[in-house]
Amino acid sequence: MRPVMLITPPMVQFNTAYPAVPMLAAFLHRHGYDVAQADLSLALALRLFSPDGVHQIARALRRRFSTRRGPEAVRHFLAHQSRIEAAIPRVVALLQGASMDASTLATFDNLPQGSRFASMKGLWTDPDPETLARHKSSLFLDEIADAVRAGLDPHFELARYAEHLASPGDYPALARALRRRPTLIDRWIDDLAESTWRQHRPAVVGFSVPFPGALYAVFRVARRMKALDRKLVTILGGGYVNTELRDLTEPRVFSDFDFVTYDDGEIPLLRIVEHVIRRRPLSRLVRTRRRLRGQVVWHDDANAPVLRHRDRPAPDLSPLAVTGYLAMSESPNPMHRLWSERRWLKLALAHGCYWHRCAFCDTCLDYIKRYDPADAGTIVGWMETLMAQTGLSDFHFVDEAAPPALLGAVARAILARGLRVTWWTNIRFDLAITPALARLLVRSGGLAVTGGLECATDRLLALQNKGFDTKQATRAMAACARAGMLVHAYLMYGYPTQSVQETMDALDLIRQLFACGILHSAYWHRFALTVHSPAYHQADKLGIRLQTRPSAGFACNEVAFREEKAAYDPAAFGPGLRRATYNFMHGVGLKAEPTIWFEFPVPRPSLAKDFVKKLLCER
Secondary structure, eight states, X not given: OOOEEEEEOSXXXXXXXOSHHHHHHHHHHHTTOOEEEEEHHHHHHHHHSSHHHHHHHHHHHHTTOOTTSSOHHHHHXXXXXXXXXXXXXXXXXXXXXXXXXXXXXXXXXXSOOOHHHHHHTTTOOOOOHHHXXXXXXXXXXXXXXXXXXXXXOTTEETTEESGGXXXXXXXXXXXXXXXXXXXXXHHHHHHHHHHHHHHHOOSEEEEEOOSGGGHHHHHHHHHXXXXXXXXXXXXXXXXXXXXXXXXOOOGGGGGTOSEEEOSSOHHHHHHHHHHHHHOOOGGGOOSEEEEETTEEEEEOOTTXXXXXXXXXXXXXXXXXXXXXXXXXXXXXXXXXXXXXXXXXXXXXXXXXXXXXXXXXXXXXXXXHHOOEEOOHHHHHHHHHHHHHHHSOOEEEEOOSSOOHHHHHHHHHHHHHHTOOOEEEEEEOOSTTOOHHHHHHHHHTTEEEEEEEEETOSHHHHHHTTOSOOHHHHHHHHHHHHHHTOEEEEEEEEOOTXXXXXXXXXXXXXXXXXXXXXXXXXXXXXXXXOBTTSGGGGGHHHHTEEEOOOOOTTSXXXXXXXXXXXXXXXXXXXXXXXXXXXXXXXXXXXXXSOGGGGOSSOOOOOOSOTTHHHHHHHOO
16 A cells, blocks of 8 residues: 655744644554654755755856846845855764864854845843854755745745735635745755655655744645656645635635635545445545536535544654754843744644633634643653653744743643653633742743733723733743743734724733843734634724725635724834843843833833833732
8 A cells, every 4th residue: 555645845844843734643543554754844955055055046046146136135145155155064973963172163153154144233242152063054054045035936935935915815826936946945855755755655645834934845846746647646735725726616725725624624535435445335524525517616524523632643744854954043031032943842722712702813713712731641641652752852832822820730740650751832811820830840840931912901801702811921931931931922003993092001010021031032924814813793882993904715814904983003013012122132222111012102101101010019
């Protein structure tokens, strides 16, 4: 029997294995199928960051530019090509975890240094030679990617490729891009697709696409593999499909993919494999679309079981060379370093979100609305399995919001079994996050938490149905920070009815949280209205007028809207909010008026200057 193959496409991430494919592989293994895995995100990164990759990039750039012409990133790359080729093997080895002596680490001071190094000058103060070498190596790789983007392929980034092609409401833009003359990155993707197929020669290939930035590449890979084997059965699924392709009716998609699956992938994938390999009837397919006589049809066996989260096996990472992943260290911010510097083993404590009521969230979708936790014993058993498979002990619990009671139970189970692990996760900053719980989490290996503070004012938190106010959120963050965990906040601006004053008050709250040492990192997102959120169905309540909904034939998620009584232009505020928070993360401007970060007049905050400090003194 030829194996089933599951693929993580370019470009998802290359610091650790994305969890979807190992989870699906483990489930198919349980049912007796031979499953091969391939991480083409890592494979493409290693092709790019190699002496031959650098040589090919330089040759392609020289066809277009001289060393004195072109964008700065291109000029820097071409001027230092020979040094970059010579240095890149030891740079990759260091980021893959190779140990190096002091004399070798000292050579990283001599890496070619372009604009990325200049922008970070003075911000990195850690004196450890290996830490500094990792940081310089990461910026070195970033500058190679900058040269590719500036000189060869404007759609290329290290964590996404041609992301804009995944968002239109119709398919033709993607189809045109796939037919264009291939770029160097395209040719590498095609080569990886061919070599992967020739190595395994599978009967079925499944692709998991978590983000829009992986869609273009997955179509290239599937198309190339089908050109090599006309009988090959290809399957498309993953988080992007579950969110944006729910109303798919575009039949041309099925020239590259025989089946498209939705929501939890285990049962749909198993039923397709059983159909292909064991000739089980199509009537048994679950949450699956295919093309029949030129039309897209839907299959969903009503008698199919629902897989409980507790019944999943531990992900199967054994076929993946986990030591091959690159632990990048681009930012001096401790939280950002934590995310990228380790090879995190990813697990979910529960399926779905225990709150699932936020107005802006995709609460209509199964992966949010259907809450189904595993028990602590099962979760820690998964952890032990992954530790045995990989030799690693760093975990990322990938929940939408980790349930506090379950987190506590997992922490106690970790301690009871004597496991030496570290972990981080996403939480809600609500009343259940107490100082006692936070201390327990730290004792079990908790390093950091992230959570949504959104618009960070009480009126808007209530409007968004967050279930907590700024005082409760501040106390939760303080509990975690005082226990010894890093804290990151996801922030939002541009929410309907938000005023300029509320925006400035939110920014001042963030300043105070940083100044008091209970917030270590934050990022502002502009509000996006999606068709799966309660806000979409509350347009009248929010005073917004929906623009034309994208065609349901292909991608459909974000919907343009116009606020009928808009208090301000959110686009104008984004740069100032991001500039301020970037400086706060580096300890700059914590005592200054938040108005200094904007290039136009804004009101002073109305929040008490000691709001956070007073709150932290309360018992």
